[in-house]
Amino acid sequence: MSNEEGNRLLRIARKGANSVEVRCALLILASAQKMKVPEISRLYHISGEHIQKTIHRFNSEGMASVKPNYGGGRPPTFTEKQRADI
Template sequence: MTLYVRELSNEEGNKLLHIVRRGTEPVEVRRALLILASAQKMKVPEISRLYHISGEHIRKTIHRFNEEGMGSLKPNYGGGR
């Protein structure tokens, strides 16, 4: 079965484009790129080859975005020990 991100609203699409073009947080930009690629109906292996990111990471990112929305793009750094 092929995995794609859910249908994006115009507002979400515009926010993702803004993050990709002007984002300062590299993790957030990379995740936005993955979501936009999936929204254009690119399959996970194609995205993996394009951005050199593992398919497992891409699948987790898409599932997380489908469940949490835009908040899933923010990095969730741990506090350490």
């Protein structure tokens, strides 16, 4: 992790508005401080599997991994024409 990335993560952890981004930043920062996954898990009450996925995702994608990756929800059941008819 570069100093720039560390500073950005600190800024997100301290002043972030999105709780998902804040939690992700905290997990990555704890890992950067050489904390082991079980220690981080006990500290933040998050599963070890989730912590590992977060760290691996940060290592492969960088700062883009901090943003939440929402799936978009369930596909529409009705077409636009069916909705208009209803």
